[in-house]
Amino acid sequence: MTTASRAFRRDYRGLVPPALLLLFWFVAGRLGWTNPTLIPPPEQVLAVAWQYLGSGELFRALAASLARDLGGFALGALAGIGLGVLLGVSRWAERLLGPTFHTLKQISLFAWIPLLSIWLGYNDVSRVVFIAVSAFYPVALATFEGVRGVTRAQFEVARVHGFTARQRLTRLILPAAAPQILTGLNLGLVYAWLATIGAEFLLPAYGDIGLGDSVIRGRAAFNVALVIFGMLAIGGVGVALNRVFRRLERHLLRWRGDHR
Amino acid sequence: MSAYSSVLTLDPVLPTQAATPTPRPRRRLWSALGRALLAWPFPLAVLLLWQLAATYEWVPSQILPSPATVAGTFADLWRSGELQDNTAISLWRVLWGFSAGATLGFVLGVAMGLSPLTKDYLYPTFKTFAQVPALGWLPLLMMLVGIDEALKIILIAKASLVPIALNTYKGLQNVPTTQIELARVYRFSRWQLLRHVVLPSAFPPIWNGVRYGLTHAWLALVGVELLASSEGLGFLIVYGRQLYQLDVVLAAVVVVGAIGWALDRVLAVIEKRLLRWRVEGF
Numbered sequence: 001m002t003t004a005s006r007a008f009r010r011d012y013r014g015l016v017p018p019a020l021l022l023l024f025w026f027v028a029g030r031l032g033w034t035n036p037t038l039i040p041p042p043e044q045v046l047a048v049a050w051q052y053l054g055s056g057e058l059f060r061a062l063a064a065s066l067a068r069d070l071g072g073f074a075l076g077a078l079a080g081i082g083l084g085v086l087l088g089v090s091r092w093a094e095r096l097l098g099p100t101f102h103t104l105k106q107i108s109l110f111a112w113i114p115l116l117s118i119w120l121g122y123n124d125v126s127r128v129v130f131i132a133v134s135a136f137y138p139v140a141l142a143t144f145e146g147v148r149g150v151t152r153a154q155f156e157v158a159r160v161h162g163f164t165a166r167q168r169l170t171r172l173i174l175p176a177a178a179p180q181i182l183t184g185l186n187l188g189l190v191y192a193w194l195a196t197i198g199a200e201f202l203l204p205a206y207g208d209i210g211l212g213d214s215v216i217r218g219r220a221a222f223n224v225a226l227v228i229f230g231m232l233a234i235g236g237v238g239v240a241l242n243r244v245f246r247r248l249e250r251h252l253l254r255w256r257g258d259h260r
Numbered sequence: 261m262s263a264y265s266s267v268l269t270l271d272p273v274l275p276t277q278a279a280t281p282t283p284r285p286r287r288r289l290w291s292a293l294g295r296a297l298l299a300w301p302f303p304l305a306v307l308l309l310w311q312l313a314a315t316y317e318w319v320p321s322q323i324l325p326s327p328a329t330v331a332g333t334f335a336d337l338w339r340s341g342e343l344q345d346n347t348a349i350s351l352w353r354v355l356w357g358f359s360a361g362a363t364l365g366f367v368l369g370v371a372m373g374l375s376p377l378t379k380d381y382l383y384p385t386f387k388t389f390a391q392v393p394a395l396g397w398l399p400l401l402m403m404l405v406g407i408d409e410a411l412k413i414i415l416i417a418k419a420s421l422v423p424i425a426l427n428t429y430k431g432l433q434n435v436p437t438t439q440i441e442l443a444r445v446y447r448f449s450r451w452q453l454l455r456h457v458v459l460p461s462a463f464p465p466i467w468n469g470v471r472y473g474l475t476h477a478w479l480a481l482v483g484v485e486l487l488a489s490s491e492g493l494g495f496l497i498v499y500g501r502q503l504y505q506l507d508v509v510l511a512a513v514v515v516v517g518a519i520g521w522a523l524d525r526v527l528a529v530i531e532k533r534l535l536r537w538r539v540e541g542f
Contacts, residue, residue, distance in 0.1 A: 014384030099299035106524060107517035108482035114501035114509050194393035202486060219399040227399050235392035
């Protein structure tokens with residue numbers, strides 16, 4: 001209980017290192033220790049941020065990136081839960097498909113990009129597919145482990161109550177595996193965001209918008225302030241997505257009663 | 261046991277210890293053999309379908325070269341030494357980046373795990389830093405350090421640092437307080453406490469962090485080589501893509517996958533050896 005009440009009292013000490021860094025950055029810029037084209041002072045980054053916010057460009061880029069991210073995530077997560085349940089429920093499926101799945105997941109995600117670019121072209125379809133692939137693996141793996149964790153006793157109770165196959169899935173397997181599935185979805189969301197940025201870097205399409213596209217364009221124009229601002233925005237979105245998901249997870253698991 | 265396992269489940273990235281009863285050796289051998297055989301029909305069927313698709317030209321060979329072509333290209337690349345050279349370069353980069361990242365990550369994790377003061381100051385910053393994907397740093401780093409080796413090493417180090425620091429920290433935090441109290445009762449010295457209580461308890465999650473770190477390092481390597489490199493396996497992929505030689509791309513992808521798999525296997529085997537005492541303990 002003491003830790004909980006401590007968590008509610010905000011701990012400002014965590015802000016010390018970033019504040020020091022910011023101060024150092026500012027002072028270094030003022031005293032001319034750094035080359036301003038290479039490391040622009042913080043106020044310049046702020047100016048770029050202001051300009052992006054004002055023109056609405058940030059929101060357009062953000063919306064485009066988020067649409068790709070969530071679209072790919074939804075596709076990948078659905079497929080992942082499907083395969084995870086199949087592998088978890090059926091021993092035969094696990095024996096036949098499991099080894100292939102575990103081997104394929106070792107292929108570095110980015111290695112898919114050149115293949116996708118040839119098969120689907122440089123467009124949003126290949127980007128979304130890439131995001132889906134990257135969300136697919138963690139979700140499938142976690143779902144598989146969660147479903148495996150359903151105990152025999154629970155299955156027997158379901159049999160005694162004469163559950164149909166469909167009821168077994170929706171009333172027993174999915175709720176029992178929910179904590180692991182949600183953990184997998186959380187990880188999948190993190191990967192999907194990484195993949196969104198990666199896809200926007202590596203599958204550039206002319207005239208497309210997105211946070212990653214903005215950063216890459218900033219790099220091409222050697223606009224360091226824009227790149228720094230873009231990175232902060234990317235990090236901020238990642239943190240925000242995680243927060244929202246944690247909320248949702250707690251809400252979805254409140255029936256368990258034991259969730260912290 | 262139940263208290264212990266509830267501590268374990270707090271951390272989603274802990275290794276799952278399968279608690280299967282050990283059947284008699286002969287039966288175990290047969291079932292292992294059966295499992296190994298059952299792994300093959302599916303990939304073989306896919307391979308066959310792929311070969312058929314190529315033979316009957318259901319898809320143009322430019323888009324999907326036949327497995328035989330890919331194998332031939334693989335052999336050619338091997339004979340010319342291109343494959344080995346690029347693989348060696350990639351592995352070398354991972355070795356350097358991973359060593360740097362793992363060392364730093366371990367130090368950071370230990371500092372945060374053992375000293376609450378350090379944790380209070382550094383953890384929020386670390387958490388935020390960890391949230392920005394390694395690739396997000398790439399454009400900025402490209403401008404600050406150029407596109408030389410340093411860029412690759414830094415990025416790989418960052419990718420492996422995060423999971424190792426996080427798991428080391430969590431592993432040290434999750435050492436059961438009952439065990440620490442027991443050690444206090446026996447008046448263990450600080451060193452004894454670390455050596456006999458903290459380290460054995462925190463080792464599995466830390467090692468899991470090392471595995472994740474290496475996987476992430478490999479992932480980051482391929483990513484950075486795709487974007488900015490003139491050698492290495494990632495470059496081989498880009499090169500094949502630019503020449504529209506999908507057989508080169510696929511051959512390189514197979515090598516990337518195989519090495520990723522092998523790296524993880526090696527660590528899993530080491531883990532099993534190092535944790536032999538653990539099985540005997542139960």
